[in-house]
Amino acid sequence: MQSVVKKLIVRKYRNAGLIAGLCTLLATGQAAANGAVGDHVNHLQDHLGQYTEEVNWLVGKFDGVVDTYEEKGQKATHSDSMIEFWEEVDFHSAIETNYVPVYAMIWQGIYGVKQAIDAGAPVETVRAEQAKLDQALWQALGAVKLAAQYQQKGLLAKIQTTEAEPTTAPETLEDIKHRLDRVVAKYAEKLPDAATTIVHDTYLQRFEGVEGALIEQDANLVEDLEKDFNVTLPKALSSNASVDDVRQVVVAMQAKLDKAKALLIEAEKDRKDVF
Template sequence: MQSLNRVRKHRVLGLAIGLCAVLVAGQVSANGAIGDHVNDLKGHLNSYSEEVNWLVAKFGEVVDTYEKKGQKATDTKVMVEYWEGVDFHSAIETNYVPVYASIWQGIFGVKQAIEAGAPIAKVREEQAKLNQALWQGLGAVKLASQYQEKGLLAKVQTTEVEPTTMPEILDDIKHRLDRVVAKYAEKLPDAATSIVHDTYLHRFEGVEGALIEQDAALVEDLEKDFNVTLPQALNSKTSVDDVRKVVESMQAKLDKAKSLLQEAEKKRKDVF
């Protein structure tokens, strides 16, 4: 398939930096509007599968061109255009951010290997990682479609929805941290850092007062993560995996914080 009718106009990658300053809650895409298809995953599985096969083929064409004609004849920019142009992009972004980040990591793995003039064997190795991430993403969407059909997944919000309780705020913070990893994988460290700062100011500071009453040391630890550890990781040009490790550590602490707040609320209700 040489063309894809559903391919949308290429969104200029640089614009994402500015757009990311306007953060959204829940499952809203940080790359722009998402289609209603994300709330009917089962009905679109065939098209998602078609798109993944198309992506694998188109990415393969880029690598084939590099092998046959060399670096100067190879346009790596189209890889981002292909990926951002399919509906599968938002389907995986709204359902499994870790794999979404891995796909971006794979795209840039191939792209940078070609731009560095790497041996074709190295480029093929990066291509295999990218293909694996794409198929893993399709599997995740298929699984999500089953949960969605059983009513076990919340409807994807296409407009901003503010969390109203402290546990909801902590869940939202965890999701925003997933977005940090995704943006870093997209080679947008400034956008990722903006998400961190915005999340700290507009989410974490709203719950830290109640958390201090339960575990002041935990709050201090998270404050350091938000203001020192994670920003330093984003600015040090470390690997996506290393950034993900910092985020996962923070998310574990947020889970502990959520449990503490829920337990405190339960005790308060028992008293009254």
């Protein structure tokens, strides 16, 4: 699955006591893990009932897997079916194209349950992982509902069939941040090689294009980010780190990118003031 999301709006969203930054949307074409993204993602409001049914179905299916584990044991439990259930529903691409961080959380939750089952963990441990997965699913549904409201108001661009390139340095830095979110998602999907490829491509195709302007503002910041792209994050991806550990590296990088963006915006403002 390859999917690159250009996000145009960022909003803050709270659900179930967790802070989730909602999302950013959408000027790129993409393919989801369960195939090409359907046009339903351009008409979220019309499909909210379907998405709600799918989330309820997923919760029930996942609960059934855990029930089987509790009642019949590990050998009778097909943990791989959880991935098949998730990739079967349209809601999969609805959340993937709207909010990558919680999309990654869902994958993390699925593997949390699956790995606990595969390791023969106590049922209480599996149930605890299942609770986190359920929470991520409901949070995702809330995020899609909010995205549907913005889409209805014309605040979100439709998914197109070609990728729109960022045209300014600040836009490029935002695009880098969103690509880093996808790194976490790929890692959560147990695709570390794909995640590493995104890191390398993002550095070469995006960050190197703004390095010159950034060096003029803060050379040390550029050096830190170069190390993050070429050492810190790739090392985390190749060392079997937890998804949370990888996410922490990405969050720290995104904070540095926010600082870089602010510096470039201020520098441009100063240039305009001079002229």
